[in-house]
Amino acid sequence: MASTFAPDSDGTANGRVPVSFASGLSLSLARLRRQVDAWEERKRFRLRLRDMLVTAPHLIDDVGLSNEQAEAEIMKPFWRD
Numbered sequence: 001m002a003s004t005f006a007p008d009s010d011g012t013a014n015g016r017v018p019v020s021f022a023s024g025l026s027l028s029l030a031r032l033r034r035q036v037d038a039w040e041e042r043k044r045f046r047l048r049l050r051d052m053l054v055t056a057p058h059l060i061d062d063v064g065l066s067n068e069q070a071e072a073e074i075m076k077p078f079w080r081d
Helices: 019-055 057-063 069-074
Strands: none
Touching: 019 057, 019 069, 057 069
């Protein structure tokens, strides 16, 4: 299977998408989905950490963080690692 399409005799593609573009687009969408999933997981983790800091601050130490580290983590926006 060729990675690109051959143009018609008049040199046009008749609206067809090249295979390499379609597979690249699919990879880009998959990468975007993974990134959004990571952002959502960070947001959930930071919300749980905030709740833990308020309701059970003694458990923060069990997570391996100091209260200052937990507060710093909570303040980060979801897009920051």
